[in-house]
């Protein structure tokens with residue numbers, strides 16, 4: 001069909017302010033999320049040029065990257081972090097932007113609180129000075145990470161200069177084996193397309209497996225679109241999505257809700273719409289996965305072993321593998337299930353929501369964290385934390401020897417005190433295993449919440465499908 | 469924004485694939501509220517040892533490359549986070565141009581906002597420049613943005629592609645926000661019609 005359009009085509013068209021002959025376009029931004037790390041220079045830029053925020057009511061700010069996850073009553077001891085947090089508070093007051101500070105019950109990771117509040121909505125354009133903004137694509141929004149100059153641009157103009165990307169569809173059909181979840185799906189996708197595979201694309205995730213995922217699972221998948229190099233990742237909204245927004249603090253109410261749902265229903269890829277690239281995965285074949293290297297594409301089944309660079313003919317790839325294995329302190333051929341860990345981290349905008357904590361708590365229940373392992377559980381937001389405590393999950397974790405913390409990014413990027421020591425090996429539910437990501441010379445293995453909890457207890461990676 | 473027209477300087481080889489933003493500028497440097505002064509943190513985990521001394525093997529620590537203005541790097545340079553601190557750090561160090569076979573999307577965008585030029589070339593051209601860059605202080609490379617040409621130490625010329633709008637902004641040092649504000653009427657019109665169509669927003 002000539003006029004058949006993809007979901008991305010539709011949202012793009014509905015936000016196009018202007019387009020030049022060479023395709024350079026101005027698109028309107030409906031929602032702008034702000035945090036302390038990537039915003040100070042943007043506000044400073046506005047001040048220096050005497051500009052104001054065009055639509056401050058379309059922005060929401062929160063502190064997440066820098067703050068301690070232990071008792072906050074004493075304030076933030078690191079003076080630089082404290083200054084950055086204070087700066088955000090001042091900037092928000094000056095430019096009229098609503099701000100959740102560290103004592104607000106709604107405070108949490110920016111990508112957890114946006115949906116939770118109903119600030120994120122289907123069919124919107126959403127940006128944030130943070131690459132994992134892709135998370136919000138789970139709701140059928142066009143959600144993109146931007147740099148600080150673009151944060152300033154959005155504040156001043158409520159628009160962004162862009163060119164349209166190509167369309168990619170990743171279809172996951174079939175039935176996931178027990179123990180295999182959304183995190184394994186997205187890590188497998190990245191393993192398949194590579195970390196640059198999505199460069200130049202917006203990905204739409206489709207297929208029975210994606211349809212069957214809860215909103216939380218879809219967020220886990222979309223969150224890591226950036227690890228596949230894509231500008232954004234999205235899932236067409238459906239009943240699961242509409243239900244999610246029935247009672248959020250900022251979602252449309254009453255007649256508005258009905259009208260919104262009618263519009264949201266139009267947000268699906270038309271039959272016959274063309275994708276520039278199609279990727280298909282068979283769910284039945286997906287195992288629980290673990291990363292072995294320092295790139296999120298370095299995935300292997302938990303039943304597999306560390307690969308051998310000697311078998312790779314491409315010189316640059318071989319060298320990259322050797323460098324990664326050296327950094328990770330791993331020998332080719334080692335069974336992943338023999339790899340012992342020192343730390344476990346359950347949290348982040350990939351896996352710090354209530355369902356993730358429930359899965360991890362079910363594994364932890366009645367067990368003990370291995371004596372060598374230090375394990376952290378960091379809820380994605382204050383509301384997630386409160387919900388978990390209402391369900392008694394905190395007690396389960398604490399009784400099993402996990403530490404139960406205050407919400408924030410924490411050891412996902414280790415900007416606060418939660419970090420690996422040199423050489424420490426961590427089973428982490430976060431999204432990046434780069435060198436130094438979780439602490440100088442720390443070693444990160446990306447896994448699902450179930451796999452991280454099981455590894456914390458066993459002291460090494462275990463096939464969650466065999467968990468007693 | 470500062471203009472970018474011509475650049476001549478030493479090109480440094482960084483033969484690593486998937487150089488990520490955590491490598492370019494680790495998180496401990498992200499606590500700043502300024503855009504400047506980040507050059508000292510550039511590649512710090514590769515550049516300094518545990519005591520903060522220079523690692524002699526790291527390319528930018530070698531005397532020949534201390535003043536490098538150009539970086540020739542492996543595939544998918546700049547992957548990872550959206551931190552604009554990455555191009556800020558490169559620029560603060562003195563690097564104004566990065567050449568690779570591919571760049572991560574957000575990093576690529578961020579460079580243009582800071583008058584840093586990322587150039588995408590086919591593998592064989594990058595290999596050639598990587599080779600040129602390995603010649604130490606003699607690795608003098610010139611970039612002519614207007615002509616879209618790179619001149620190597622042997623005088624060989626490589627042509628590169630660049631988006632015309634981005635080229636125009638770099639050559640003239642144009643500020644995106646200023647350009648967009650000229651379209652304020654179109655934004656007003658869009659806002660009014662979107663409000664009518666999607667009043668719940």
Ligand code: SF4
Pocket residue numbers: 064065109110111130132348349350408409412413430431
């Ligand atoms: S949890 Fe990690 S990936 Fe997510 S926003 Fe925070 S630092 Fe970034």
